Amino acid sequence: MSTAMQSTLGSTWQIDPVHSTAQFKVKHMMISNVRGEFTAVRGALELDEADLTKSKVQAFIEAKTINTRDAQRDAHLKSADFLDAGKFPDLFFKSMNIRKKTEGELLVTGELSLRGVTREVVFEVEGPTEPHKDPYGNMRIGISASARINRKDFGLNWNTALEAGGFLVGDEVAITLDVEFVRA
Secondary structure, eight states: OOOOOOOOSSEEEEEOGGGOEEEEEEEETTTEEEEEEESOEEEEEEEOSSOGGGOEEEEEEEGGGEEOSOHHHHHHHHSTTTTOTTTOOEEEEEEEEEEEEETTEEEEEEEEEETTEEEEEEEEEEOOOOOEEOTTSOEEEEEEEEEEEEGGGGTOOOOOBOTTSSBSEEEEEEEEEEEEEEEO
C-alpha cells in the first residue's frame, strides 16, 4: 500500500523509518513483561500548523519485522496463532479525530487494523516538537505516543493455562511509539 496522503492541509511529513520505533510490552506468565518492537514503520502526517486538531496521520508497520530477541518466540508471533503475518502483512493505523489534551499533548483517536480486525484506539501523543533542520537541510519533527489495547479484541486469542493458575500471555498490550518525521 502507498503511504502517500492527499495534501489538503498545511504540510506533508513522511515517517523516517531509521529514526522511528514501534514497541510493545505484554505480561509473561503473570510475573514480568516481554518487550518487543517492529523494525519497519512507514507512513505520513498531514500537519495543519494553524490547528493541530485538523491534522491527519496514517502509519503502516510490517508484521514480519517483529523482534522480541528470541527467534522461536518471534516465529510463533508471526504465525496464525498471533499476527498471521503471511496473510496480514501490515498493521495499519489511520487517525479519525485529534483533540488537545493539554499544552503539548494530544489525544489521537483512530482505527487500528491488526490481523484483519479494525478497532478504535486512542493514542496519547506528546508533540509534535518544533521543526528542526538536520545537517542535510531537511526539516524534522517528532512525536511520542502510547496506547493500551486488549489483544483479544483483535482476535489474538492464543494462550496456555499455567499449572499454578493464570495464563502464559497477558491480554493487555502497551504500545509505545517514538516517531520522527521528515518534511516532504
